[in-house]
Amino acid sequence: MCACFDTRVGQAYASVGEILPDQRSAASGARDVASPDLPAGSCTGRQGFSASDGLYGALTGWLSGEEAQGLEHGELEEHLESKGRELVRQLYQDSIDLRAAREQRVAPVVGADGVARSNVERAHERSLQTVFGEVTVSRLAYRARGAENLYVADAGLNLPEEKHSHGLRRLAALGAPQGSFEDLREAICRQTGVEIGKRQVEELARRAAVDFEAFYEQRERDAAQRQEVLAEREQVLVLSCDGKGVVMRPEALRPETRRKAENSQPKMGSRLSKGEKRARKRIAEVTAVYEVKPVPRTPADVLPATEQERNVACDGPQAKHKWVSASVTDDAATMIERMFEEALRRDPARERTWVALVDGNNHQIDRIRTEARRRKVKVKIVVDCMHVLEYLWSAAWSFFDEGDAAAERWVKEKARQVLEGNAGVVAASIRRKATCLHLDAKQRANADTCADYLLAKRPYLDYPTALASGWPIATGVIEGACRHVVKDRMDITGARWGLEGAEAVLKLRALKVNGDIDAYWRFHLAQERKRVHETHYASAVIPTAPPTG
Numbered sequence: 001m002c003a004c005f006d007t008r009v010g011q012a013y014a015s016v017g018e019i020l021p022d023q024r025s026a027a028s029g030a031r032d033v034a035s036p037d038l039p040a041g042s043c044t045g046r047q048g049f050s051a052s053d054g055l056y057g058a059l060t061g062w063l064s065g066e067e068a069q070g071l072e073h074g075e076l077e078e079h080l081e082s083k084g085r086e087l088v089r090q091l092y093q094d095s096i097d098l099r100a101a102r103e104q105r106v107a108p109v110v111g112a113d114g115v116a117r118s119n120v121e122r123a124h125e126r127s128l129q130t131v132f133g134e135v136t137v138s139r140l141a142y143r144a145r146g147a148e149n150l151y152v153a154d155a156g157l158n159l160p161e162e163k164h165s166h167g168l169r170r171l172a173a174l175g176a177p178q179g180s181f182e183d184l185r186e187a188i189c190r191q192t193g194v195e196i197g198k199r200q201v202e203e204l205a206r207r208a209a210v211d212f213e214a215f216y217e218q219r220e221r222d223a224a225q226r227q228e229v230l231a232e233r234e235q236v237l238v239l240s241c242d243g244k245g246v247v248m249r250p251e252a253l254r255p256e257t258r259r260k261a262e263n264s265q266p267k268m269g270s271r272l273s274k275g276e277k278r279a280r281k282r283i284a285e286v287t288a289v290y291e292v293k294p295v296p297r298t299p300a301d302v303l304p305a306t307e308q309e310r311n312v313a314c315d316g317p318q319a320k321h322k323w324v325s326a327s328v329t330d331d332a333a334t335m336i337e338r339m340f341e342e343a344l345r346r347d348p349a350r351e352r353t354w355v356a357l358v359d360g361n362n363h364q365i366d367r368i369r370t371e372a373r374r375r376k377v378k379v380k381i382v383v384d385c386m387h388v389l390e391y392l393w394s395a396a397w398s399f400f401d402e403g404d405a406a407a408e409r410w411v412k413e414k415a416r417q418v419l420e421g422n423a424g425v426v427a428a429s430i431r432r433k434a435t436c437l438h439l440d441a442k443q444r445a446n447a448d449t450c451a452d453y454l455l456a457k458r459p460y461l462d463y464p465t466a467l468a469s470g471w472p473i474a475t476g477v478i479e480g481a482c483r484h485v486v487k488d489r490m491d492i493t494g495a496r497w498g499l500e501g502a503e504a505v506l507k508l509r510a511l512k513v514n515g516d517i518d519a520y521w522r523f524h525l526a527q528e529r530k531r532v533h534e535t536h537y538a539s540a541v542i543p544t545a546p547p548t549g
Helices: 003-009 023-032 050-063 073-101 152-157 166-175 181-192 198-208 212-218 223-231 255-263 307-312 332-346 362-374 385-396 405-419 423-436 445-456 463-469 476-490 499-514 517-532
Strands: 119-130 133-143 236-247 281-292 319-327 354-358 379-383
Touching: 050 073, 073 119, 073 133, 073 152, 119 166, 133 152, 166 181, 166 198, 166 517, 181 198, 198 499, 212 319, 212 332, 212 499, 212 517, 236 332, 236 362, 236 476, 281 332, 281 476, 319 332, 319 476, 319 499, 332 362, 354 362, 362 379, 379 385, 379 463, 385 405, 385 445, 405 423, 405 463, 423 445, 476 499, 499 517
Parallel strands: 236 354, 354 379
Antiparallel strands: 119 133, 236 281, 281 319
């Protein structure tokens, strides 16, 4: 440790923010020595950090003084949080300055436009807002008449296009899926001391999510997952999809929904009447792919009729290696296509059993069948048993009074028959019961709807095969994804979403649920380097300085 630093350590200052007279000149001096022909190592590391040394000396001097000794621990924390942050910011600045002082001229520097930049100017500066505060980055500018400047050092630092650093962008990426942008703005300010606007936070979140699709397109299974799949080839690959409405700003609604919103006039000004809707939501399409180890079961395991059956009932297969995706901009067809791409990434040889769990939506079923044919893969489509149960309950109120315990027994009996593979028989019995009770059209409407549903979905109600094969028959995973990924974040009180902001949050939330945020961030930074820097150079190659002897 140099003598000048040791001397400063023993000095006390009235305020830790007081800066020695020579500090600013020392900080700027590192930038002043930058030269196109300056050899590496001509500015030593210790000399480059004189401003940081001064701040550290001031801080330790104040801590050893009487004022600090008389403070409570909370007051010390508050003081050190503020002054310590400034010390770290100065360390960052000194490091950047030292790097600028050591920057060597490289040649040739040819842009993507084919123009060689033969003129070099030093001390071109730009600001960078970091998690520690704002710093100034000085670097060499490679210039040519009529062409944009190139900054080789920017690529080495992988500087962003905007003022805010990747560190702040990462904070936005981690916080945006959790709560409102205003809450996130305040949290960033508290954590870093950086004043940032709500709109800037939202923009950082959008920038953070741009590589979502590319990340999953290039990603391979990790070694542990590959080994597990090799050891358990009987694992079933499950695909599932659903949709969840998100309240949007008027300009972000789909054209048909926007027209309905513009043309709808509520009967009352203060509230909606029965049957009226505000037409203010846009469907976020959600998909999931996961794996299960088959667990053969019987209808008695799913709907035990006695206490004895309930005691010996077998639990269903457990989902693992879940992957979810959600989008408010892409339609169901596009999302189902990507769902199949993820499934093929897991089973490129198409050796495993594929099962698609749906809620009965005809468009989803059509798209799944289309993708399966296009990719030459066999997919067994199964309708969620819970949706069937809801239809049966709806039919029950055509025959029983509200709250009648007999309705529950009737629903369990019919559901058990459906699980045994008798959906057609159940549909016929429901119609027959409605006819025998001489119900009019309005009274039997729900019963007829249930019967129609069972007959229409009968090809996808092969529960005996699904249960015997150990497949899941409920869409709990995708229902949970709709809740965790979409509803819990997008449906907070008063939220009205723009298209880009909603899409970014959905992607970031999916990354978090998938446990991929760290791997994604490394990929994102590499992509940023390519986009922001490498594309500006000939052959996308950034020149480097020659080795020094």
